[in-house]
Structure formats: C-alpha cells, structure tokens
Amino acid sequence: MKLIVTCLFSVIMVYSTIAQNVAISDDGTYTADNSAMLDVKSTSKGLLIPRLNSFEKDNIPLPAHGLLIYQTDGEEGFYYNNGTPSAPEWITFTDESNALWRKDPNKNVTYLSGNSDSIGIGTDSPSARLSTDGMIEAMSDGYKFPDGSVQATAVFPANFSGYESAADRRWVIAMCADEIPGSWEYQGFEECSKVIDLEWGIYVPYEPGGGGVTGNRVHKPITVIKNIDKATVRYIQELVEGQGINEIEFHFFWINPDTQQKQVYYVITIGDVKVIDFNHDVTHVGNEIFSHVDIISFAYEIIHWNWLPDGIEFQDNAIGP
Incomplete structure (x- = not known):
C-alpha cells in the first residue's frame, strides 16, 4: 500500500x-x-x-x-x-458556410462566397460586390464580361479614335438623340449610344495657286461608328422614312482614372438632322470594340460648338451663305 x-x-x-x-x-x-x-x-x-x-x-x-x-x-x-x-x-472549425473567401483545392481556385458581403479597395463603403477607389489595370488578357448589357466606365487603348488616352485621363464620347434612346445607360448619359469613332470637318473651296476662294464653306456630314444597340433600327427607319431628327448631341468627356469622376468638356449639337448613310460593319472578327458596329452619316442644318471650361460657343448654319 x-x-x-x-x-x-x-x-x-x-x-x-x-x-x-x-x-x-x-x-x-x-x-x-x-x-x-x-x-x-x-x-x-x-x-x-x-x-x-x-x-x-x-x-x-x-x-x-x-x-x-x-x-x-x-x-x-x-x-x-x-x-x-x-x-x-x-x-x-473548418466550416466555410459563413466564410467570405473559400478555396477549392481540387480546382486550385480561391473565390468569393455567395454571401452578402462586399469588398472595398480604398473605400469602406463599397456600392457593389467589389468597389475600388482608383483604376483597375489588367496587365494582360484584358477584362471578360458575360453576354448581355454591361454598365461600366469605358477605358480603351489609345489607338482607338474617341478613346485616346493622355497621361492622366481617358477620353469618351456619348451620342444622345431626341426620341432615339440608345443602350449605353452610363451614369449621366442614360439611353445614349457609345461612340467609338467620330469624323467631321468643314472646308472652303478655293483655287490652288493663289486663285482664292471659289465658293461658300461646306459642312461635311458627321460620321460616327457606334456599337449596335436598341437605337440601330430607329436610325435605319429615319433614313428610310426621312422624317428627320430634331437634335443630336455629342458629349466629349474625360474620366480621371484615379477617382473615376467624369467631366464633360466639349459638346457638339446638330439640329434638323437627316440620316443620309447607314452601314453595318461586322468584319473585324476578334476585335471586341469594332466587331458589331453601325457606321452612320448625318447631314444637318444647324451646328453648335460649346467649349464648356471657358464658355466659348459658336453656331453656324450649314446651308447658309
């Protein structure tokens, strides 16, 4: 014991x-x-x-x-x-039903779970599942969206006219026509159409070699390239029926890549508009910007230019002397 x-x-x-x-x-x-x-x-x-x-x-x-x-x-x-x-x-202890991020070792994937949480990068008040206070850069491959309507601030490479980039801004054009809504739905330009390219000019005929001016100034049609959207059929109808469009505005604005704030700096307004030429172009296979587009030319009677930062405006009658 x-x-x-x-x-x-x-x-x-x-x-x-x-x-x-x-x-x-x-x-x-x-x-x-x-x-x-x-x-x-x-x-x-x-x-x-x-x-x-x-x-x-x-x-x-x-x-x-x-x-x-x-x-x-x-x-x-x-x-x-x-x-x-x-x-x-x-x-x-390994339950992931309430986890924000999950990892699937079988697929070698880390993903955001389907709960109601949101992620803010540079902001504590995200307005979507992912919000960033600044620009998102894709070093390669670009961005992929599902088929359908996407509401976004468009930022494209510098070699596309209408989206030319400077060191600190991105350039964008919106086309807004009376009673012809587009499908862009970009904030501030709801029911406008996104313009990929715009060409316009004015000239005075003259005789080469010092012969002087031989006629009145000539306004060239405004020709735009835009994505096919819900306005497409209406523009075709305008060309066929010739009823005319009261007014079309082209808003030129730039986007600060850090704050994503936009600033309209220039507006061209044309009045008493006729659609004089319309083409579809789907030949640029593989180019997501130019793959399915409309090429439309507009004639007009009145044109107005407005440089907004300094309030500089001018208007001309395209059929006047």
Missing part, C-alpha cells in the same frame, strides 16, 4: 491545485495562470480531445453548449456544439 502511494506522488505528470486553478505539466514547477481553470504545459506532448465518430457525436446525451470533440469519420476535424443541449448544432 505504501508503494502505491509513493508511485502516485512520483508520477511524471504533476497536478497542483492553486486557488481553484489546475496546472498540468511535465516538470513539476509550473504554476497555473490565474485566468485559467485548467492550464496545460508541455514541450513534448499535446492535448488530446475525446475522439468520436459521427454516430457517437450525434448521440451524446444533452451535449453542453460549447462542448468540443474530434470527429474521426466523414468530414474529420474538431467540432463544437453551437446550439443548446436539447437542440445541438455541431459546427466544425
């Missing part, structure tokens, strides 16, 4: 109870932290939580809220009861 008592006191694991704290250590000198009811210390061993299979876990009588076990089958891992003893809800 004395030998048994001696062995109990000389066991490697030493239990000490100090002010209702329990310390378990393998050196006999460790004191439990006052904030812990149980404090375990070891440099060579770990803590082994009770191991149960899923059937045994689900049949624990009235498991306490917060009860911890390790499940050995099915989806292995640590589980704790997040419910009540009478209605347990076992949740694994």
Whole structure:
C-alpha cells in the first residue's frame, strides 16, 4: 500500500491545485495562470480531445453548449456544439458556410462566397460586390464580361479614335438623340449610344495657286461608328422614312482614372438632322470594340460648338451663305 502511494506522488505528470486553478505539466514547477481553470504545459506532448465518430457525436446525451470533440469519420476535424443541449448544432472549425473567401483545392481556385458581403479597395463603403477607389489595370488578357448589357466606365487603348488616352485621363464620347434612346445607360448619359469613332470637318473651296476662294464653306456630314444597340433600327427607319431628327448631341468627356469622376468638356449639337448613310460593319472578327458596329452619316442644318471650361460657343448654319 505504501508503494502505491509513493508511485502516485512520483508520477511524471504533476497536478497542483492553486486557488481553484489546475496546472498540468511535465516538470513539476509550473504554476497555473490565474485566468485559467485548467492550464496545460508541455514541450513534448499535446492535448488530446475525446475522439468520436459521427454516430457517437450525434448521440451524446444533452451535449453542453460549447462542448468540443474530434470527429474521426466523414468530414474529420474538431467540432463544437453551437446550439443548446436539447437542440445541438455541431459546427466544425473548418466550416466555410459563413466564410467570405473559400478555396477549392481540387480546382486550385480561391473565390468569393455567395454571401452578402462586399469588398472595398480604398473605400469602406463599397456600392457593389467589389468597389475600388482608383483604376483597375489588367496587365494582360484584358477584362471578360458575360453576354448581355454591361454598365461600366469605358477605358480603351489609345489607338482607338474617341478613346485616346493622355497621361492622366481617358477620353469618351456619348451620342444622345431626341426620341432615339440608345443602350449605353452610363451614369449621366442614360439611353445614349457609345461612340467609338467620330469624323467631321468643314472646308472652303478655293483655287490652288493663289486663285482664292471659289465658293461658300461646306459642312461635311458627321460620321460616327457606334456599337449596335436598341437605337440601330430607329436610325435605319429615319433614313428610310426621312422624317428627320430634331437634335443630336455629342458629349466629349474625360474620366480621371484615379477617382473615376467624369467631366464633360466639349459638346457638339446638330439640329434638323437627316440620316443620309447607314452601314453595318461586322468584319473585324476578334476585335471586341469594332466587331458589331453601325457606321452612320448625318447631314444637318444647324451646328453648335460649346467649349464648356471657358464658355466659348459658336453656331453656324450649314446651308447658309
């Protein structure tokens, strides 16, 4: 009997109870932290939580809220009861049902889960699933959108007329016609059409070699290239029926790539407009900007130019002297 008592006191694991704290250590000198009811210390061993299979876990009588076990089958891992003893809800530590980001090792993919959370980069008030306070740059391959209508601030390479870029801005043109809504739906230019290219000119006929002016100034038609949209059929109808369009405005604006704020700086307005030429162009296969476009030429009687920053305006009658 004395030998048994001696062995109990000389066991490697030493239990000490100090002010209702329990310390378990393998050196006999460790004191439990006052904030812990149980404090375990070891440099060579770990803590082994009770191991149960899923059937045994689900049949624990009235498991306490917060009860911890390790499940050995099915989806292995640590589980704790997040419910009540009478209605347990076992949740694994690796549960991703509420995770914002998830990783699928089978597909080598990290993705945003389908919950209602949003991500803000440079902003704490995202207005969409992903909002950035600044420009997004694609170093290669560009951007891909699903088929359908996309509302976006368009930023295109510098070699496309109408989208020429300076060091600190992007240039865009919107065409807005009376009673002919387009499909762009860009903020501030709802129901306008996005213009990819615009060509216009005015000249005075003259005799080469110093012969002087030989006639009145001539206004060339305004010719635009635009994406095929819901305004396309209406422009064809205008050409066929010749009813005319009261007014068309071309808004030239630039977009700050850092703030994405737009500023209209120049407006051309034409009045008493006739559609005089219309073509579809779908020959640029593989070019997402020029693949399906309209090429439309407009004649007009009145044209007005307005440089907005300084309020410089001028108007001319295209059929006048």
